[in-house]
Amino acid sequence: QSVLTQPPSVSGAPGQRATISCTGSSTNIGAPYDVHWYQQLPGTAPKLLIHGNTNRPSGVPDRFSGSKSGTSASLAINGLQTEDEADYYCQSYDNGLSAWVFGGGTKLTVL
């Protein structure tokens, strides 16, 4: 069981919007520690997608956006493209565990 809870899978049609939730608690997201998001394309290493809840590193398309409220965060992907099919992970820090923690991952399928 991951400290941060994500849905195992989400799907959407090309051009549609998909959202992935990440639910934590008062010792991590609600503490409040920032939430970061990673994209892991099949067979590759994770890549930083969003840092500090809402910030996109250089090169990340603005179709990707992050938000945070209370003990939860969300990743939104607008204008879904087939190349967005990947696993997505949220990450934060937990002061109860004194550890950096990841969500269980969400597999995005673009139908």
Place this chain on the structure above:
Amino acid sequence: QITLKESGPTLVKPTQTLTLTCIFSGFSLTTNDVGVGWVRQPPGKALEWLALIYWNDAKRYSPSLKRRLTISKDTSNNQVVLTMTNMDPVDTGTYYCAQTSVIAGGNWFGPWGQGTLVTVSS
């Protein structure tokens, strides 16, 4: 351009000690607030943070694995080494190193190395 690359054995036997090396370029572990972390991923499963070392030699370990892990750095050769003792088949997975920095709101990890697959089997 920042790059990281992991190296180490692809196969270890149960009870053996695993030693992994992360060789990096494009940044220095003598720069304030900079660190290198290790994250692993069992086949088909989620990411798990293992350990982290900072520019000032401060070290942090996953509480669940702390007894088995040691992280160290060689700043002159731009390397970070992770050792994990008493390996078990459940430790099979891909091990990644990644750059990190001290951030007030909580560190993130990136860029990442390509990862190295470690199989634990007799």
